[in-house]
Amino acid sequence: MDNQVRDDGKIVTIPRYSGFQRVNHWITAILFILLALSGLSLAFPSLFFLSALFGGGAAARAIHPWLGLALVVSFFWLAAGLVSRNIIHGDDITWLRNIRRVLANEHEGLPELGKYNLGQKGVYWSQALLILILLGSGLAIWQEYFGGATSIPMQRFAASIHSLAAMIAIAIIFIHVYAAFWTKGTLRAMTRGTVTGGWAYVHHRKWLKEMLGRDSAAAAPAPRARRE
């Protein structure tokens, strides 16, 4: 749609995610939801009815690992391009010290941040780690193909780690979804691909400056020649 900083004389719009990233993100999100539903149906007898969404218990059991492999590919494809943006800096610690202000919707007294704050970085790194744990433990308990590859005591360990890691991952996704709902103006980054200048000014000022600077630098050789 748009990968340039623009303004209409009132509102600045900043590109945050490319079309590829948005499609990738929503594929990952749908896979995550399907994995959670099929996984929970096997984890809790009271939620076994959810397996009907997949065509019954055996079908849910059969499809779950394949969905998992697809998620590993889509998640790490998305995550690979965002590694450098998620390195933790000193500013993140200052931000964390002021977490009370963040939670109280106060915008003053917080450090200027790059593209992500520590909460977002936390979601990024914890999901990356949990998905690796889920992949390893999931392969070990994939009876159909790897039933004989590991010992029974290892499989017991893998099964218990898999279910706990999955539930922690779901809890973290709750935080991720809630944060997007709570912080108004965020969701459009993943639908339209852009955020407003005001949103970036409040939440990620260092990133805003970077984006504005990069845009002007690109425009500088022929500032009047821009198509408008």
Place this chain on the structure above:
Amino acid sequence: MAELPSLDIRRLSASTAVPPRIRAEATTEVAKLIDVSKCIGCKACQVACSEWNDLHAPIGENVGSIQNPPDLAADTWTLMRFSEVESAERGLEWLIRKDGCMHCDDPGCLKACPAPGAIVQYANGIVDFNEANCIGCGYCLKGCPFNIPRYGREDRKAYKCTLCSDRVAVGLEPACVKACPTGAIMFGSKEDMIHQASDRVEDLKSRGFDKAGLYDPAGVGGTHVMYVLHHADQPELYQNLPADPRISPVVQWWKGGGKIMGLAAMGFVALGGFVHYLTSGPNEVPEEAEEEALAMRRKTQERSAR
């Protein structure tokens, strides 16, 4: 989904239904007693099992042991495990143990199973798989402390000895019991079998096997398949029969504490978000911020135009 087809169900896997209790106290618990000291290794029990249950394991290869086939399988529900043991005090011994499901009173397979009604424990103590409800996850293999259930490669379902629940239901003894030519395999009420075993253990002790005893491990609540062992102090001699089997603490945690921890994490976060939104409200971008951003853009544009 889970149904209770009879009054004689004590436990049902992955079910929230409460099994009927109306005649639970009146039902006699059954047991099979395998007297290892009387076994001659003829394999009549293996044949009778295949025949009654109509199992057709492919013809295997001789691997140089009287133990044949080499292991339990989806289509081999009982197997004589053969050990040649040499010791200074007793010389050479052939120890033959008929292996198969032990029908634990506290079955690890049933605890691990996520499919409603795929594993049933009857009031008489028999633990049975209902393959119609089996989803093929293989969790029962991980739950079992005796390494008994086997996974069917083609149909992706788990199988094991049923203790001939179909025969027992109509008052017959299991097929292996019927076929055993030396009376090494017996069947009856658990109480009677314990009696029978104690007489036999006494007999064995009088003949020099002073460590003879009954194998009815308490760690799994006792079993509905029991052994008379001539060396009850060393069950491992009989191809690693576990001395103190119990549902692995890892499985207990997976099906208990781990789930509670996971649920607590999800619930805490969901509730936290709900309360936070109600108390703090949305985090909105003030209009001035949009103006600030626009001013900032203008400034950077001017600076680079110069």
